[in-house]
Amino acid sequence: MKIIDMHAHIWVRELYGQMHMEMIDACHKNDVDRLLVSALFGGFCPDEKDIADANNAVIEFSQKFPDLVRGMIYVNPFYDSAAETVREYLKHDEMVGIKLWIATFCDEECVNPVIEEAIRQDVPVLLHSWHKSVGQLDRESTGEHVANIAKRYPEAKIIMAHLGGNYYHGIKSIRNLPNVWTDISGTCDERDAVDYTLKNVGADRILYGTDLPGSIQDCIAQVEESAATPEEKEKIYYKNALKLFRRLK
Amino acid sequence: MKRIDVNVLLGHWPFRKLYKEGLNNMQEYFKEESVELGLVSSVNSTFYNDACEGDEELHEEIGKNSAFKCVMTVNPKVPGWREDLEYEIEHFHICAVKVFPCIHGYRLEDDIFWELVNVLEEKHIPIMVALRLEDERNTYLYVPTPLDTNALVVFGKKAKTPVIYLHALTWEVGALSEILDGKHDCYIDTSGLRGATFPIEEMLRTANIDTIMFGTQYPMLSEKASTYIVDRAEISEEDKEKILYKNAERVLNL
Numbered sequence: 001m002k003i004i005d006m007h008a009h010i011w012v013r014e015l016y017g018q019m020h021m022e023m024i025d026a027c028h029k030n031d032v033d034r035l036l037v038s039a040l041f042g043g044f045c046p047d048e049k050d051i052a053d054a055n056n057a058v059i060e061f062s063q064k065f066p067d068l069v070r071g072m073i074y075v076n077p078f079y080d081s082a083a084e085t086v087r088e089y090l091k092h093d094e095m096v097g098i099k100l101w102i103a104t105f106c107d108e109e110c111v112n113p114v115i116e117e118a119i120r121q122d123v124p125v126l127l128h129s130w131h132k133s134v135g136q137l138d139r140e141s142t143g144e145h146v147a148n149i150a151k152r153y154p155e156a157k158i159i160m161a162h163l164g165g166n167y168y169h170g171i172k173s174i175r176n177l178p179n180v181w182t183d184i185s186g187t188c189d190e191r192d193a194v195d196y197t198l199k200n201v202g203a204d205r206i207l208y209g210t211d212l213p214g215s216i217q218d219c220i221a222q223v224e225e226s227a228a229t230p231e232e233k234e235k236i237y238y239k240n241a242l243k244l245f246r247r248l249k
Numbered sequence: 250m251k252r253i254d255v256n257v258l259l260g261h262w263p264f265r266k267l268y269k270e271g272l273n274n275m276q277e278y279f280k281e282e283s284v285e286l287g288l289v290s291s292v293n294s295t296f297y298n299d300a301c302e303g304d305e306e307l308h309e310e311i312g313k314n315s316a317f318k319c320v321m322t323v324n325p326k327v328p329g330w331r332e333d334l335e336y337e338i339e340h341f342h343i344c345a346v347k348v349f350p351c352i353h354g355y356r357l358e359d360d361i362f363w364e365l366v367n368v369l370e371e372k373h374i375p376i377m378v379a380l381r382l383e384d385e386r387n388t389y390l391y392v393p394t395p396l397d398t399n400a401l402v403v404f405g406k407k408a409k410t411p412v413i414y415l416h417a418l419t420w421e422v423g424a425l426s427e428i429l430d431g432k433h434d435c436y437i438d439t440s441g442l443r444g445a446t447f448p449i450e451e452m453l454r455t456a457n458i459d460t461i462m463f464g465t466q467y468p469m470l471s472e473k474a475s476t477y478i479v480d481r482a483e484i485s486e487e488d489k490e491k492i493l494y495k496n497a498e499r500v501l502n503l
Contacts, residue, residue, distance in 0.1 A: 022446045022447060023446060025446075026446045026447065029481070030481075130386075132386040132387075133385070133386060133387065133388050133389055133392075134385055134386055134392075135386055165386065165387070166386065166387040168265065168387075186444075190383065190384070190387070190469070190470065190471075191267075191268070191269065191467070191468055191469060191470055191471045191472070192265075192266070192267065192268040192269075195268050196268075211444075212446065213446050214444045214445070214446070215443060215444055215445060215446060215448065215474075215478075216446070217474065217477040217478055217481060218443050218444070218471065218474040218477075218478075220473075220477065221471045221472075221473035221474040221476070221477050222471055222473075222474070224473055225471060225472065225473045227268075
């Protein structure tokens with residue numbers, strides 16, 4: 001089975017240390033064909049240098065493993081340069097999408113130029129999203145924030161990460177928004193997350209992601225034990241990603 | 250390869266629908282994954298005022314099915330557990346006692362808990378301590394109290410009966426390495442070993458192979474995740490056998 005893991009990260013600047021090499025090793029052992037990586041340097045609110053370092057690291061990593069790794073451009077919408085950063089890094093064929101984390105809520109006004117650039121360039125935007133009953137981070141978006149930005153820009157291709165964390169909160173927020181996809185990464189401790197998402201969203205908008213350096217196996221397990229048909233599993237593992245990420249082709 | 254799942258649940262979880270609830274689904278899982286024996290406790294018992302009534306339901310449901318062994322649920326804050334323990338030893342042939350301090354609201358150092366532990370020590374009954382039943386971040390209607398890892402270490406050192414920590418997360422296992430050395434009578438199951446790229450291999454850097462037991466917390470958690478991390482681990486077949494059933498057989502006298 002072909003697998004595209006569309007949600008993985010580089011966390012430390014030592015690119016070829018144990019953590020990242022284990023990621024590559026795990027991809028090879030679990031037949032992952034493509035790994036879409038963003039680098040999250042600089043803490044919760046990275047400055048422009050952190051952003052440049054992060055995106056340059058991803059390009060280097062992609063070039064080191066050209067048969068496997070592609071990049072997601074990391075931006076901090078707080079800076080006016082964010083849309084320009086997207087334009088600049090999309091000149092690199094390795095970059096296939098955009099990643100936002102928690103520098104701002106994803107529906108703040110300052111995010112608009114990034115989304116508008118994503119629409120112009122026809123690339124998806126992966127939005128961190130996690131609703132928590134304890135430990136919610138400052139400016140950590142939830143499914144409701146994702147829904148707000150998706151409604152504001154119905155032509156944008158939006159990905160709500162982690163099924164929204166608590167999928168009962170996230171999935172209902174976006175289930176009626178056809179321009180929102182969602183990935184299963186980070187939801188690995190509950191058995192029914194994929195079935196619940198299938199029931200409410202359908203197989204066409206679910207993506208396989210792992211949040212590596214997390215676990216590839218956990219996420220494969222969730223898909224395999226779900227009620228998805230073999231055709232639906234193919235969509236989740238790679239077909240939906242191929243349709244969504246135009247630059248992957 | 251044969252498996253013993255030390256952590257399966259029957260009954261109704263009140264906070265969300267479990268898509269694979271019930272005995273029939275459990276038996277299908279056992280068949281698919283070659284599980285020969287499941288150590289089962291009742292979810293209902295966790296929430297009933299009289300946990301023993303939940304255990305009676307459980308015993309009735311599984312009957313004389315040899316694929317199951319009953320694990321008794323005890324809330325030591327509720328009176329009457331001593332008599333219930335005697336009753337369940339005699340009638341349900343329990344192989345362990347499971348406690349939920351995170352839900353029932355007490356600490357491992359509390360006297361009320363140690364009264365239970367002392368009785369279990371006298372009777373040589375292993376104790377299973379559930380660290381959680383689901384991710385604390387995802388709960389709405391009740392607020393579980395996470396257990397302090399230092400308290401888990403202290404309890405593990407002090408208890409004189411086997412202690413099995415259930416649903417310990419990968420990072421917690423690192424903090425427990427001191428008591429997972431094979432010298433203490435402490436163990437963990439695999440149900441919480443998530444989110445690491447190679448969790449078993451990572452755990453074995455600090456813990457002893459004799460301290461890990463295959464447990465899934467089915468049907469709440471992903472059974473295949475526990476299956477995959479063991480089956481695909483780069484360890485010897487002999488070590489896999491220890492995790493999948495030999496450690497449980499030895500510690501729980503199965």
